[in-house]
Amino acid sequence: MRKDETKVWHNPELAPFARAPKSGSTTRSGTTPQDSRVAKEHRAALEALFAPRREPEPEGSGKNGKNGRDSTPKPGRIVLAPPPQSDPRATERQRLLSKLLAVEGRPHITKAANEFLGAGFTFPDDQDVHLKLLEHSDESRVREALSSLSSLLVGELPKRRAVLESRLRRIEEFAEDESTRDAAAQLRRQVSGRPDTQNQSAQ
Incomplete structure (x- = not known):
């Protein structure tokens, strides 16, 4: 009897789950893996059918889910046309004039003024420019500056x-040409408000 009972414990018909089911065999619930996959797909379809529908957000009204930045389209940027290219001569003139106004000392002023004139430009009627030219080493340029300042200061x-x-005063004292010294003295009297003694004596 014990031998028969031992055989019963190893009988595959009485213990069908002792061995692992082969591919395509049924599980304990009596369903095959294929039936389980079909059931899952069916369940997912039902959940999708009865799930509450979400209204799609209008395009551009929300934020980008990836980085959280506002994706609202911004108004188009107005692109202005590039300004026309400035006159290279005017640019060069402004550069040389700025250089003249920036330098100090007779040698540097003389060099900057000659460079300005050598480029074919004429000095503007400006007090600061002619005040610089009073330091020119050429007395003819100094006399031109004195004459221009006399007209401007009227x-x-x-x-x-x-x-x-x-x-x-320095030109009156150190100028070599007498006409330069006289022009400087006359302009100084004009600036200080004193009458021109030469004109009174001539009258």
Whole structure:
């Protein structure tokens, strides 16, 4: 009897689950893996059918889910046409004039002024420019500056009166040409408000 009972324990018909089911065999629930996959797909389809529908967000009204930045389209940027290329001559003139106004000392002023004239430009009627030219080493340029300043100061007040009077005194004292010294003295009297003694004596 014990031998028969031992055989019963190993009988595959009485213990069908002792061995692993082969491919395509049924599971304990009596379903095949294929039936289980079909059931899952069916369940997923039902869940999708009865799940509450979400209204799609209008395009551009939300934020980008990836980085959270606002994806609202911004108004188009107005692109202005590039400005026309400036006149290279005008640019060169401005550069040389700025250089003249920036330098100090007679040698540097003389060099900058000659460079400006050598490029074919003429000095503008500006007090600061002609005040610089009073330091030119060529007295003919100094006399031209004195004449221009005399005309400008008829209708304008001197911008840098102390500097102007100081340079005029130095020209009166150290200029080699007498006409240069006389022009400087006359302009200094005009700036200081004193009458022109030469014109009174001539009358």
